Amino acid sequence: MKLNLVEIPRVKSISKEDFYKNYVKKQKPLVIEELTADWPAFYKWKLEYIKEIAGDKIVPLYDDRPVSHKDGFNEAHAQMKMSDYINLLQKEPTNYRIFLYNLMKEVPILRDDFKWPDIGLKLIKQLPMLFFGGTNAKVFIHYDIDYSNILHFHFHGEKQCVLFGPDQTPYLYKVPHSLISREDIDYDNPDFEKFPALKQAQGFVCNLKHGEMLYMPEGYWHYMKYITPGFSMSLRAYPMRISSLFKAGYNLLIMRHFDVMMRKWKGQAWINYKNEKAITDTHRKVKI
Template sequence: MKSLRSITTVDTLSKNDFLTRFKRPEMPVKFEHLTDDWPARKKWSINYFKDVAGDRIVPLYDSQPSKNRKHQHAPAAQMPLTDYLDRLQAGENDLRLFFYNILQEVPELTQDFDYPDIGLPFFRKLPVLFMGGTGAKVQMHYDIDLADIFLCHFGGKKKVMLFPPDQTPLMYKVPFSFSSLFDVNYRTPDLEKYPALQYLEGYETDLNHGDILYIPPGWWHYIEYEELSFSMALRAFPRRPKNLATMLKNLLWTRSIEGLMRKTVGQAWNDRNEKRAVQNTHRYLAKKGLR
């Protein structure tokens, strides 16, 4: 890659400073002490989750791409949370808990955190939880709703790589999807097969227990669990007309077409889109005189 810069790290920020320095220019920032007074910072652990929600049946997702007519968001397994946490402690690193609505499923957990007074209109009905084991990875993607995201991290260390929306032409984006090609390795890229990656410019950081990472709307992110850990995402949906219109298009049109075509056409639809991801990216390189 051309460059990976460190994300700016602060202890905390006033509302005006955050809006001026990061929200308005849409730049990421990591807060190290914004959660200092949250009960979650002391309480959230494997044993605590077992005590509070161990009997809940949770949907789990693996790292394999969806094939044939399988819906891309279909869970790979379901089991009680206690059993899943036991598996994580035993070394499981493929199955992940993804976008689990703790307000709806485990309302007790919402007493353990606050919504930061940072100038964002957080959608308070959708705090969502993610979990993964040592070595788990999350495919490069951006969020369909173009939300401002506060990723609140607990447990062991996690690495996050971010790329702004203007890098999309270089990302091998799969048409009718919000992710990059599955087999693109952003940590050790194969530049012969995927030459566009050498021109990418992005950011990276480590997240430790209690850190919060602000991810601006539409930013690509790739996540590596260096240790068993869990994160909660607080979201503020778009207010700018352009982002709001794109969100509605993504939700009502793009996702619907993808689901319908995957269901009716099957693997041929997937193969077509993966082929076009490469063609579109390499066509962009040629247009820019880079290939």
């Protein structure tokens, strides 16, 4: 038995009026296939090109190990020269990913390769973040701390994206005081006996290929898996809903600092407590 997922709608192109009215305002995901067709990045952004212009940069790497009380907030698990990392991606599957990395700050020439889309969103122009992964590398399901509306562009290869709207949170075993679900849930092959609430979740799925863009509305949960080695870029816009702004403020100013404090104070017992509470809270809310 699989998750209840429907394909995300696709268009080749769309006017900013239609995009805003039918997707941003309604907070519905969308894939736009040809938004990057006139970007230099469409022709240039391959792994070999990144290795050529940024191969000497030392990059932070993340793997799929469970959260530990010893980890800082978004603390990297390893580091490596970009050229060595790309060689690894091209050689064999690896769990190492580059996550939320502002490579353009260190390699400004990359900024000349893309255009800020005039698509009805006021994008935050200082935050073009990059993400890299190898075959079968997975990104834990989570939602973003700042509740941004996200334009997620993929390059070099193929990547699967699974989304759930904020209204599906009651079924996803959200870990309290965090932005993630239980890390032992396999979203490719979920254990519905252990996590029965997942059977009620209704989500979306798409496979992004080179140059395609996925619009993820604010507060959407996303789980991603690299089908092949590749990389992505996210452009962000502030949340539109007042409620999302308040939630973002709480996450940034209170939640993450409270969680770090509790990890230091309680250690692994705090992590274990949160994981257990994710199950009891979910089953209580959905009456299981």
